[in-house]
Amino acid sequence: MTDSMNEAACARRAPSRHLLCLRINGTPHALEVEAWVSLLDLLRDRLGLTGTKKGCDHGQCGACTVLVDGRRINACLRLAAMCEDAEVTTIEGLARGDELHPLQRAFVAHDALQCGYCTPGQICSALGLQNEGQATTLDEVRELMSGNLCRCGAYPQIAAAVSEVVLQARER
Amino acid sequence: MNPFTLVASASLEQALSDFTPGSQWIAGGTNVLDLMKEGVARPARLIDITRLGLDRIEADECGGLHLGALAHNADTAWHPLVREGYPLLAAAILAGASPQLRNMATNGGNMLQRTRCVYFYDIGVPCNKRAPGSGCPAIGGLSRQHAVLGASDHCIATHPSDMCVALAALGAVVHVRSARGARAIAFADFHRLPGDEPQRDSTLGEGELITHIELPPAREFAAHSAYLKVRDRASYAFALVSVAAALAFDEAGGIRAARVALGGVAHKPWRSTEAEALLTGRQPSHENFALVADQLLRGATSQGRNDFKIPMAHRAIVRALATAAAGTALTAPNDGPGRPDLKDIA
Numbered sequence: 236m237t238d239s240m241n242e243a244a245c246a247r248r249a250p251s252r253h254l255l256c257l258r259i260n261g262t263p264h265a266l267e268v269e270a271w272v273s274l275l276d277l278l279r280d281r282l283g284l285t286g287t288k289k290g291c292d293h294g295q296c297g298a299c300t301v302l303v304d305g306r307r308i309n310a311c312l313r314l315a316a317m318c319e320d321a322e323v324t325t326i327e328g329l330a331r332g333d334e335l336h337p338l339q340r341a342f343v344a345h346d347a348l349q350c351g352y353c354t355p356g357q358i359c360s361a362l363g364l365q366n367e368g369q370a371t372t373l374d375e376v377r378e379l380m381s382g383n384l385c386r387c388g389a390y391p392q393i394a395a396a397v398s399e400v401v402l403q404a405r406e407r
Numbered sequence: 408m409n410p411f412t413l414v415a416s417a418s419l420e421q422a423l424s425d426f427t428p429g430s431q432w433i434a435g436g437t438n439v440l441d442l443m444k445e446g447v448a449r450p451a452r453l454i455d456i457t458r459l460g461l462d463r464i465e466a467d468e469c470g471g472l473h474l475g476a477l478a479h480n481a482d483t484a485w486h487p488l489v490r491e492g493y494p495l496l497a498a499a500i501l502a503g504a505s506p507q508l509r510n511m512a513t514n515g516g517n518m519l520q521r522t523r524c525v526y527f528y529d530i531g532v533p534c535n536k537r538a539p540g541s542g543c544p545a546i547g548g549l550s551r552q553h554a555v556l557g558a559s560d561h562c563i564a565t566h567p568s569d570m571c572v573a574l575a576a577l578g579a580v581v582h583v584r585s586a587r588g589a590r591a592i593a594f595a596d597f598h599r600l601p602g603d604e605p606q607r608d609s610t611l612g613e614g615e616l617i618t619h620i621e622l623p624p625a626r627e628f629a630a631h632s633a634y635l636k637v638r639d640r641a642s643y644a645f646a647l648v649s650v651a652a653a654l655a656f657d658e659a660g661g662i663r664a665a666r667v668a669l670g671g672v673a674h675k676p677w678r679s680t681e682a683e684a685l686l687t688g689r690q691p692s693h694e695n696f697a698l699v700a701d702q703l704l705r706g707a708t709s710q711g712r713n714d715f716k717i718p719m720a721h722r723a724i725v726r727a728l729a730t731a732a733a734g735t736a737l738t739a740p741n742d743g744p745g746r747p748d749l750k751d752i753a
Contacts, residue, residue, distance in 0.1 A: 382507045
């Protein structure tokens, strides 16, 4: 048996467990996770934060987009155990009580969804886009939101909602 | 995913000594974890290298640029020294993947990403790259995305990176370390053609880690470069054909030096210094650019379903060189040539 097969056998018998401290929507968490748990599965299955959606689970659809230290990423392709000390923001962390985030209000105002499955990822991605500060036109918003697919095809309304908030925030 | 252990290294030296056969480095993880979820990669042990401090981007003492292997693709593309000195690299990076993936993926990981050949990804079918000696169903199969240059009877996969096409054109040097020492690899020698060992994408040895990429001074090319990517949708798709082109002019308006590299057509970024030399001392013209395309595509062969790639690549080379000659456009990637006008949709 090779060393790597030995190691795989050991991993099956005694899962590689990791102590993890991170903050999610401002709340500190101390957790123990197996090596193979994704940040997405940690959020949804362990912490009940099911606002973040699992679409493709392969980084192709953007439904799992969250912010880590203010940057938008695909939570399905990040191991939770590699998120030590991270500050994670999910869709649940955007509103202040009953007061929706401006991006959430814009999505409602522009009717920027049909089934809504992609919406949490779209909104978190738009917040990441705003933090990056690189979009100056509607076309740039469209290009820089291309990592979020919408199978209902609400793209015109999504681009309008995101542009209204992100481009106006730039002007202020 | 298969069960595995995960260790985090605190320093480069520790990472190199932590490496054991069967281990896999992980940083951004965007390709490694995808391959593990599909069962294509089954490493017993992952070594987290995100805290090694290899993320610097800074001018080097030779007038070139030091790109840390662990700098993120997004931070590289938007870095002022890259935007101003190497706009071709910025454009190529921004033409690839999505903003989320570019925020995660690192420069070293981008270079080491594996082909997106559908047969490579499907563990239910043979594939010489995944299971050496099992066969290549892409030959005679769904070969729309596949190679027209440098392929072998064993593999017709393409390298999927956009960033690497620009690095090839810019003559980058890859610096690697292992427990055995350090070495530098010319970019043209980093990736390899499939031959009879398609399981080897690059010349990187086991246990070797990319520390940084060195870009030689390229001020002369900054004002005249273009990255043209032709794909099945306007954004967030792999290239059918891509072209990184850069030109330097003399005072009389003649071409002093040219660089051209192709993506989407081979197992590695495709570059021919003989083709580039055809432009030295010439005027920028459609006819002269077509001579370069003829030379670059010499020996191209197709599989039926990817026949279109050869004439498409020819036209893309001419267009990219003409675009470069007209001057670098420092605009968002979606404003590049060939994009349909979407202004009226929203």
